[in-house]
Amino acid sequence: MSRREDYETRTQALLEPIAEASGVSIYDVEYVKEGADYHLCAYIDKPEGVNIQDCEKVSRALSDALDREDFIEDAYVLEVSSPGLGRALKKDKHLQTAIGEKVEVRLYKAIDKCKEFSGVLDSFNEDSITILEGETARTFRRTDVAQVRLAIDF
Numbered sequence: 001m002s003r004r005e006d007y008e009t010r011t012q013a014l015l016e017p018i019a020e021a022s023g024v025s026i027y028d029v030e031y032v033k034e035g036a037d038y039h040l041c042a043y044i045d046k047p048e049g050v051n052i053q054d055c056e057k058v059s060r061a062l063s064d065a066l067d068r069e070d071f072i073e074d075a076y077v078l079e080v081s082s083p084g085l086g087r088a089l090k091k092d093k094h095l096q097t098a099i100g101e102k103v104e105v106r107l108y109k110a111i112d113k114c115k116e117f118s119g120v121l122d123s124f125n126e127d128s129i130t131i132l133e134g135e136t137a138r139t140f141r142r143t144d145v146a147q148v149r150l151a152i153d154f
Contacts, residue, residue: 004031006071008029012029014065014066015042015058018058018065022044022054022058022061024050025044028043028090031076037075037077038075040072041081042058042059042079042081043087045082055080055081059078059080062078066078085152086104086151086152087149088148089150092124095121098121099122099123102121102153103118103119103120103121104116104150104151105118105119105129105140106146108146117131117133117140118131118151119132119133119138120132124142126142128140
């Protein structure tokens with residue numbers, strides 16, 4: 001397990017009772033380097049959407065728990081937020097909840113000179129993701145997919 005994965009797993013474990021007590025669910029936890037800075041990002045959600053008070057409550061409790069455990073060696077910025085409307089669908093649980101929703105798929109390499117596709121998420125498995133573009137099904141190998149996001153229609 002990499003250091004990043006260890007930090008994310010341990011943070012998730014600390015966050016679980018905090019999220020439950022706060023009436024929110026954990027969408028994702030990421031430990032990322034942006035420029036010279038490290039960021040520990042906890043994304044929380046609830047059916048009606050999270051508000052600033054939810055984020056503040058979870059952030060304070062998580063910060064205290066992280067200070068007690070003190071397992072992250074680097075200086076980092078703690079961020080607690082909603083995953084947003086155009087949330088990334090990184091994990092199978094994210095994809096499962098998005099079946100039937102409009103998504104945007106970005107590929108590492110172009111297919112027919114196109115790297116971005118949008119359609120309704122139809123299905124997925126460990127090897128592929130299938131979207132419907134109108135009546136046409138388009139299947140992508142997961143190893144070719146750089147990112148899947150919920151589409152935002154204005």
